[in-house]
Amino acid sequence: MKIAILAPIAWRTPPLKYGPWEQVASNITEGLVDKGMDVTLFATGDSNTKGKLSSVCEHAYAEDTTIDPKVAECLHISQLMEQANQFDIIHNNYDFLPLSYSRLIKTPIVTTIHGFSSPKIIPVFKKYNSTSHYVSISDSNRNPDLNYEATVYNGININEFIFSGEPDDYLLFFGRIHRDKGTYEAIEIAKKTKRKLVISGFIQDQEYFNQKVKPYINDEDIVYVGNSGPKQRLKLLSQACALLHPISFQEPFGLSVVEAMACGTPVIAFNKGSMPELILHEKTGFLVSNIDQAIEAISHIQHINRNECTKWVTSMFSRQKMTEGYLKVYRKILHGNN
Incomplete structure (x- = not known):
């Protein structure tokens, strides 16, 4: 089977720092190569x-x-x-635009929908609904007007993550700095629990950062360490006592949530979007509805078995399991096999 993986080019694949779609495209590519597939990655030259x-x-x-x-x-x-005719299947990780080619070529296109940036893009997905093959990254992120081949959870290379059974005492916010992700709410939670908060992430909304985050940064109890690369990411995730994920939107997946649990770090998340699919409540973290509940959860964080966090991710969100899920989708499309 000859497979083409189309990655975005906003960032390198895999990204040097931020770039979740590029990271997933990389994980898919390397997982397929490990399975002996003939894979070509379309990405930046570096x-x-x-x-x-x-x-x-x-x-x-x-x-x-x-x-x-x-x-x-x-x-x-x-x-x-x-050059689509050189491949048996094309796996699109570049949102809706490549769909406009789908009826001009014979090679089937699998499109992983990594999220809907706006309702305005849905008409494109609907136009190609009958001739395309859509995959959701969580059951919660499905649009009722679209047809899906499967849900395939994003997978990570477990071997790249460091388990820590004896973490430090700080809380961690890890992700793009934007009101959707709840950076300010994480600061509130840390302040009210008198815990140190380390913030790491790409500043997506500069105005939000300037108004709601920067005034609280003091390099003592509220620390911003910038947009972390892989080595710093692993250290931060593995040594945190908990990851805070107080989102205000319907999160399609949340790669940092899985990465934190892979290190043994439990997650306290607002119960929106895919969070109930990613987190086992009171076993790998806590699903809460507001800041007060998050504060209460922190008082119980020591009861979470960090080994269980890693076991859960290994069983559900490994690169190998994701790869097998996509291979099943490819074979179903090409051969009608379930």
């Missing part, structure tokens, strides 16, 4: 893969301001589509 790499843009447009994003996107997607 990307890293054990498979074949095809690129027209050497660098990511979010990392190089001289690149016009729309031009790069056009060249990148067309690079794959113009």
Whole structure:
């Protein structure tokens, strides 16, 4: 089976720091290569893969301001589509735009819907509903107007994560800094529990950061360490006593939630979107509805068995399990096998 994986090019694949879609595209690619598949990754030229790499843009447009994003996107997607007949299946991780090629080529396209950035993009998915193959990353993130082949949870390479049975005492906020992710709410929780909070993430909303986050940063109890790379990420996730995930939107998945639990770190999350699918309440963390409940959960965090967090992620969110899920989807499309 010859498989083409189409990754976004906002960031390198895998990303040097932030870039969840690129990270998942990398995990899929490497997982398929480990299974002996013939895989070509379409990504930036500086990307890293054990498979074949095809690129027209050497660098990511979010990392190089001289690149016009729309031009790069056009060249990148067309690079794959113009050689679509060389592949048995195309796996699109680049949202809705590649769907506009789907009826112009014979190769079937599997599209992982990583989330809906706006209701305005749904008409594109609906237009190609009858001829496309959609995969959701959680059951909660399904749109009732779309048809899905399967839900395949995002998977991580468990071997890349460090387990810690003796964490430090700090709380961690890890993710893009935006009101949707609840950075300010994490600060409130930490302040009211008199705990140190370490904040790590890409500043997606500068105004929000300036108004709601920056005034509280003092390098004592509220510490911002910037947008962390892999090594710092592992240290932060493994040594935290808990990850705070006080989201205000319907989170499609939440990669940092799984990564934290892989390290043995329990997660306290607002019960929205995919969180009930990712977290076992009172076993790998706590699902709460508000700040007061999050504060109460912190007082019980020592009762969570950190080994159980790692076992849960290994059983449900490994790269191997994700890869097997996608291979099942590919075979179903190509051969009608369930």
